[in-house]
Amino acid sequence: MSQKYNIQKIESSLKSFLEKETKSVIASRDTDLVKKGIISSLDMFLLIEFIEKKFKVSVDITTLNPENFNSLRSIAAHIALWTSI
Amino acid sequence: MRNMAHLVQQYIDRNARQNPKKTAVVFNDESITYKDLEEYTNQLGRVLKKAGVGKGDRVCFCLYKSINSIKAIFGILKADASYVPLDAFSPAARLKKITQDAEPKVLVCDTDTMALVKSIIPVSVTVVCLGKKRVDDSILAEKKISPSCTNTPEDVAYIFYTSGSTGTPKGVMITHRNLNGCADWAVREFGITKKDTLSSHPPFHFDLSTFDIYACFKAGATLVIVPEKFSVFPGALLDYIEHHSMTIWNSVPSLLSYVARSGVLTKDRIPLVKKIFFNGEVFSPKYLAQWMTMYPKKEFVNMYGPTEATVQCSFYRIKRVPKNLKKPVPIGKSCSNAKIFAVTVDGKIARPGQRGELYIGGSGVGRGYWRNREKTKESFVQNPFAAPKGIVYKTGDFVLYNKNKEYEFLGRIDHQVKHMGYRIELGEVESALLSISYIKEAIVVAYEKETGNELAAFVVTSGKRSAASIIADLRTIVPAYMVPGKVLMLPSLPKTSTGKTDRVTLKEQYVAKV
Numbered sequence: 160m161s162q163k164y165n166i167q168k169i170e171s172s173l174k175s176f177l178e179k180e181t182k183s184v185i186a187s188r189d190t191d192l193v194k195k196g197i198i199s200s201l202d203m204f205l206l207i208e209f210i211e212k213k214f215k216v217s218v219d220i221t222t223l224n225p226e227n228f229n230s231l232r233s234i235a236a237h238i239a240l241w242t243s244i
Numbered sequence: 245m246r247n248m249a250h251l252v253q254q255y256i257d258r259n260a261r262q263n264p265k266k267t268a269v270v271f272n273d274e275s276i277t278y279k280d281l282e283e284y285t286n287q288l289g290r291v292l293k294k295a296g297v298g299k300g301d302r303v304c305f306c307l308y309k310s311i312n313s314i315k316a317i318f319g320i321l322k323a324d325a326s327y328v329p330l331d332a333f334s335p336a337a338r339l340k341k342i343t344q345d346a347e348p349k350v351l352v353c354d355t356d357t358m359a360l361v362k363s364i365i366p367v368s369v370t371v372v373c374l375g376k377k378r379v380d381d382s383i384l385a386e387k388k389i390s391p392s393c394t395n396t397p398e399d400v401a402y403i404f405y406t407s408g409s410t411g412t413p414k415g416v417m418i419t420h421r422n423l424n425g426c427a428d429w430a431v432r433e434f435g436i437t438k439k440d441t442l443s444s445h446p447p448f449h450f451d452l453s454t455f456d457i458y459a460c461f462k463a464g465a466t467l468v469i470v471p472e473k474f475s476v477f478p479g480a481l482l483d484y485i486e487h488h489s490m491t492i493w494n495s496v497p498s499l500l501s502y503v504a505r506s507g508v509l510t511k512d513r514i515p516l517v518k519k520i521f522f523n524g525e526v527f528s529p530k531y532l533a534q535w536m537t538m539y540p541k542k543e544f545v546n547m548y549g550p551t552e553a554t555v556q557c558s559f560y561r562i563k564r565v566p567k568n569l570k571k572p573v574p575i576g577k578s579c580s581n582a583k584i585f586a587v588t589v590d591g592k593i594a595r596p597g598q599r600g601e602l603y604i605g606g607s608g609v610g611r612g613y614w615r616n617r618e619k620t621k622e623s624f625v626q627n628p629f630a631a632p633k634g635i636v637y638k639t640g641d642f643v644l645y646n647k648n649k650e651y652e653f654l655g656r657i658d659h660q661v662k663h664m665g666y667r668i669e670l671g672e673v674e675s676a677l678l679s680i681s682y683i684k685e686a687i688v689v690a691y692e693k694e695t696g697n698e699l700a701a702f703v704v705t706s707g708k709r710s711a712a713s714i715i716a717d718l719r720t721i722v723p724a725y726m727v728p729g730k731v732l733m734l735p736s737l738p739k740t741s742t743g744k745t746d747r748v749t750l751k752e753q754y755v756a757k758v
Contacts, residue, residue: 182715182727193473196333196724199664203476204505221508224480225473 164214164242169235176209177202177231188231210234216241250397251420252427253321255461256282257390263438263464270488271311271469278464284315287386288372289322295370297349299324299394302403304343305352306330306361309469312374313448314457316352322391325349326400328415329449330364332357334723339364341412342405345615397421403614404451406551407668407726409659411675415614416451422554425581425607427458430556433579434492434519434545438464441488441516445470445495451551452524452665456494475499478506482513493520494547496665497527498696504531509538523547523556524665526653528694529566529573536565548575548653549582551667552623552637554608557582558651574650575643582606583632586645593629594645601657602639605632661690661697666725673699673728676721680714682706685737688728689751699728702750704736 174185183197192198198206207218216238227233259266260282268278276284297303303325305316313329320327328346330339343351343365353361355375362371373379397420405413430436442460444467446452460467468488474481481503485493493514500522503509520535520542527546536544549557560576578584585593586600594600605627612620627636640660644652659670670688677686685704690697703714711731718727738746 179712182719182724184716193476196472198476199724204502220477220506221479224477225471228477229473 164239166235166239169214169238170231172213173210173231173234173238177206180205185231188235190231191229192231193225193229206234210238214238214242250424251321251393251395252401252423252458252461253285253318255427255458255464256285256318259438259461259464266438266464267466268461269311269314269467269469271309272471274311276311276315281315281318282390283388284383285318285322286388286390287383288315288319289391290386291372291383292319292323292325292350292352293391295350295372297323297325299399301325301349302328302346303350303352304328304330304346304348306332306339306357307352307354307374307448308332308356309447309472310354311469312354314467314469316374317448317457320352321395321401322393324393324395324399326403326417328403328405331447331449331723332360334449335720336360336363337721338413338723342415343369345412346403346405346415395420397424400611402454404449404551407660407666407672409669409671411672411679413672414616414619416551417611417614418451418454418551418554419611422581422608422610423454423458424462426455426554426556426579427462429580430455430459431463433559434459436460436463436465436492440465440491442467442492443470443485443490443494444468445475445493445499446524446665447472450524450665451555452494452496455521455523455547455555475502478503478508482508485514485517489516490514491516491518493517495522496524497522497531498525498664500535501528501531501696504534509534511538514539517542519543519545521545521547523549525662525696526572528696529569529571530694532562532573533565533569536562540565546573546575548651549579549608550604550637550639550641552610552612552639553582553604553606554610557604557606557608558584560650572653574646574648574652576650578606579608581608584651585629586643586651591628594643596645596647596649599642599644599654602641602643602651603627603636604639605634605636609635609637661699663690663697663699664725668699668726670699673701673718673722673726676718676726677701677703677714679721680717682709683714685745687737687745687747687750689747691751698730699726700730700732700751701728702732702734702737705733709733 181197259278264279267275268281303320307313350370352372400417401420403415405415408414442456444456544562546560549555558576560574583606584604588594588600612624624635640658642654642657673688674686677683688701714731738749740746
């Protein structure tokens, strides 16, 4: 298993994408993006499209839940896992 | 105590007597019975009365979705006041405008929203912060019996603020009679009983939420509040619906479209849901067809109604899967608490096949706009026609009265748009842009996408600015759903021959660039 992307880089590209698209400021890697209302339902599709294009992975939205896909840190962890498989 | 049965808070009391152990409200793994809800709201009502609240007063509440929100609503009503919900996700500047206009005597919040609340109201307003030990103790020390009640059905139950074209949100007043008529119609029309479990998905500052609350409590059913977080995760949303055995779902179509697009719908999901209502905007027929094909035995109902006429004025039961995917389903016929009709451009009542502006009469027509006589006089007018008698509300919605004698929504006759179910006056967004020091001119237009309306702003700035910085500044003035997805900077805005800004050219230029 080789890690193609480094976590910090994933988080920083997610941060700039989300801040631009949702017109918000994400204070930290643990900011709860769902609770803060940063991700709305429509942004989620944009986010997934971004992840799929940028990291060349396939995301199954039906498997995601608000407990494990809600911060820069947790989303990046998913991406790191998907890209390493 | 007069007219008890017609004050909406009495729904809770009746259910508490008849079915005390029945679950009234659920939120995640928390729940409360009708008896406990009745007692707590009596206590909160007493505390508010002691704080000086009485008939004719407004009490704001600013809470994230929770059982506390329902407690606050009914506690405020039991103090004889009108409730004014505040969106905890809105920028402080907008909430300030609302509280300045509403002039509440008290503001109810909790420890999560306390800091926001403190920043928007003057110190003279009493704050009741739920969750603070001293406050909780004082509520629980009160008698559990109902405080004395002086309200009548003609008193205002709530004031909901909607987008205002001049830049200031306007408060719509709805009375107990208005609300009772709507709940009564919903329970009878859809056969809602105490065995039902209704969803409560829209946020409590959005008037669509009142349909669920009052229809549910009128019927003595159970209300399940859907946490915001599930709106983003369709799989988890369906799990939540199933976990709480919901039988009736009501939301804006954009959420239903999102769930359909995500591919999460399968035949075995949400088996107990019998009825799916949607309201607030046009449901893309493509996604409606996906839902109906997947669940042929569920009932799908398109609802229509502005805040000014108590959420619901007309409805349309969809019998067949839409075949024409470009034509939205009709908004149907009047509910029993409303009488809708269209007025043609030459001032006559539309006959089948004709188009016109939709007018609403009947018991659902609200009291008008809070402290805005001029605007009230413009939109709430004496019916110029023989029936229905009394005041009618001019919706500004353009409709077709079709050959089947049903109404079809065609669009707005002004600059109001719907985005994710929210009503947005483009003028309010423009005013917000113009309030930014470096913006000299601003025009906002809406354009349609498959998923609904999107907003685009065209601005002329003094000095060079980035779209991102304009968006960031705008975000501090209006809620996220009002911030245009695209901002274009132009050296000047095109004008029509009469000197007005040429919105059509802007829209065409913009749409061509997408």
